[in-house]
Amino acid sequence: MGRSVLVTGGNRGIGLAIAKDLAAQGHKVAITHRGSGAPDGLFGVQADVTDAEQIDAAFKLVEEHQGPVEVLVANAGMTDDTLLMRMSEDQFTRVVDANLTGAYRVAKRASRGMLRGKWGRYIFISSVVGLTGSAGQVNYAASKAGLVGLARSLARELGSRNITSNVIAPGFVATDMTDELGEDRKKEILAQVPSGRYAEPSEIAAAVRYLASEEAGYVNGAVLPVDGGLGMGH
Ligand code: NDP
Numbered sequence: 001m002g003r004s005v006l007v008t009g010g011n012r013g014i015g016l017a018i019a020k021d022l023a024a025q026g027h028k029v030a031i032t033h034r035g036s037g038a039p040d041g042l043f044g045v046q047a048d049v050t051d052a053e054q055i056d057a058a059f060k061l062v063e064e065h066q067g068p069v070e071v072l073v074a075n076a077g078m079t080d081d082t083l084l085m086r087m088s089e090d091q092f093t094r095v096v097d098a099n100l101t102g103a104y105r106v107a108k109r110a111s112r113g114m115l116r117g118k119w120g121r122y123i124f125i126s127s128v129v130g131l132t133g134s135a136g137q138v139n140y141a142a143s144k145a146g147l148v149g150l151a152r153s154l155a156r157e158l159g160s161r162n163i164t165s166n167v168i169a170p171g172f173v174a175t176d177m178t179d180e181l182g183e184d185r186k187k188e189i190l191a192q193v194p195s196g197r198y199a200e201p202s203e204i205a206a207a208v209r210y211l212a213s214e215e216a217g218y219v220n221g222a223v224l225p226v227d228g229g230l231g232m233g234h
Pocket of ligand 1: 008009010011012013014015032033034035047048049050076078098102125126127128169170171172173174175176177178
């Protein structure tokens with residue numbers, strides 16, 4: 001059965017791969033963007049996840065277009081890397097605001113519709129570094145670790161209402177975000193990945209597809225690594 005899906009940051013990178021994959025499964029898929037417009041075949045709404053009013057307006061458009069959001073993929077995210085000694089408070093709070101508080105904002109806005117519809121799937125895109133830590137990413141890793149606590153608390157609050165809440169922790173994926181890393185850093189990272197390569201965005205999308213499915217109804221509060229073995233044991 002086709003569900004009403006919203007993918008934040010679905011205009012490019014991992015979010016776009018997730019949106020295309022879910023659309024190919026027959027779901028009605030909307031994405032948020034911040035002005036780029038929607039890629040072909042997807043319903044686009046403009047919203048910055050740091051702004052609750054924009055989120056509310058975007059949800060209203062999605063609800064009119066395809067009904068209340070039943071599958072929410074909180075994917076929008078950013079980095080602003082530097083060592084703690086050099087990291088300004090603004091650099092810390094901006095990343096947490098987008099990655100963690102942004103996920104809280106969209107999750108809260110989606111909850112009404114899921115409760116009314118007595119069915120829901122929350123899927124939060126975290127990161128392996130939320131579990132292992134990462135030098136130069138105190139802000140980013142803290143925001144991604146926070147998503148685990150958020151998702152697991154939501155699982156406890158809404159689990160009995162047929163709503164699941166899970167986290168995907170990707171390793172390194174070939175997108176604009178990782179393209180910014182220097183060649184030396186990329187080599188260093190690859191040396192630590194048992195699979196010896198970056199993930200393709202479609203490999204993260206495949207995990208989302210499963211968690212969004214009817215069959216995954218008893219998977220709740222889980223953190224699913226898709227990291228080529230990088231975070232093994234976490
Ligand atoms: P990209 O940089 O390619 O894309 C980031 C997406 O997030 C864009 O759609 C961007 O919108 C959106 N976004 C950023 N900030 C905001 C905001 N304030 N409000 C709304 N949208 C926003 O990144 P990836 O595709 O690589 O990453 C997607 C997710 O996966 C992120 O949460 C990231 O942390 C996570 N991840 C990525 C990994 C990787 O190796 N690439 C590894 C682990 C996790 P816009 O186009 O308008 O800028």
